Amino acid sequence: MTIPYSPLPDIRSKVVLAPIVPVTFSCEGHSLATFALVDSGASGAVISTVIADALGIEWDKLPVSGGFSVGGTFRSRMFEHLTAKVLDHTFPLRVNVIEGIAPYKCILGQADLFQRAKITFEAYKREFRVEFRKYN
Amino acid sequence: MTVYDTIEVIIDIKNDMKKIDFVVLLKNYTSGWVAISADFSKVVLSGKTLREVIEKAKSIKEKLYYFPAGESYGDFVGADQLSVL
Numbered sequence: 001m002t003i004p005y006s007p008l009p010d011i012r013s014k015v016v017l018a019p020i021v022p023v024t025f026s027c028e029g030h031s032l033a034t035f036a037l038v039d040s041g042a043s044g045a046v047i048s049t050v051i052a053d054a055l056g057i058e059w060d061k062l063p064v065s066g067g068f069s070v071g072g073t074f075r076s077r078m079f080e081h082l083t084a085k086v087l088d089h090t091f092p093l094r095v096n097v098i099e100g101i102a103p104y105k106c107i108l109g110q111a112d113l114f115q116r117a118k119i120t121f122e123a124y125k126r127e128f129r130v131e132f133r134k135y136n
Numbered sequence: 137m138t139v140y141d142t143i144e145v146i147i148d149i150k151n152d153m154k155k156i157d158f159v160v161l162l163k164n165y166t167s168g169w170v171a172i173s174a175d176f177s178k179v180v181l182s183g184k185t186l187r188e189v190i191e192k193a194k195s196i197k198e199k200l201y202y203f204p205a206g207e208s209y210g211d212f213v214g215a216d217q218l219s220v221l
Binding site: 001002003004005006007008009010011012014015016018020022032033034035050051053054102103104105 | 152153154155156157158159160162176185186187190199200201202203204207208209210
């Protein structure tokens with residue numbers, strides 16, 4: 001499926017373009033549909049604590065670990081029992097729940113969506129393509 | 137172009153997703169969270185917190201997508217280089 005880059009707001013009256021997909025998370029009777037940044041530079045999926053709360057994840061009881069990104073250090077907690085549905089494809093998902101992430105509250109990366117689908121970015125066309133792998 | 141190519145083109149067209157334009161959707165929302173319709177065309181509900189919007193949405197049967205309002209995306213690393221003034 002070809003997906004146009006999404007225009008996103010910025011306080012300086014300019015429009016930012018980003019590859020965004022609709023995603024539905026499920027976890028032990030809870031479900032939440034939102035939007036995720038598709039980030040080829042992200043090692044794995046991350047969600048904010050706000051989204052974790054909405055999914056009934058008791059993230060503050062999970063072991064905390066430190067991490068770092070280009071933006072600095074962060075505190076994260078691994079949660080392994082989430083299910084994600086992206087474009088009618090459902091798969092199990094390990095996520096890092098991260099405190100205070102902004103502006104994106106949800107990011108899918110190399111260890112998850114990129115394992116499930118061939119993703120082709122065509123930024124010059126302002127679109128990207130997601131082709132899920134076929135399993136027997 | 138063979139008939140199979142034509143079918144692939146038709147499938148491709150059918151498979152394209154419409155643009156989700158958060159600039160338009162969030163135009164009237166500067167903080168909190170919103171619930172967006174399943175066809176991504178309008179904001180159905182809004183509130184100060186995600187929890188509040190989810191609570192409001194309990195009476196609505198349509199699938200809703202939750203998204204924060206009031207975020208500024210231009211400061212995300214590299215975003216400046218892929219923007220439209």
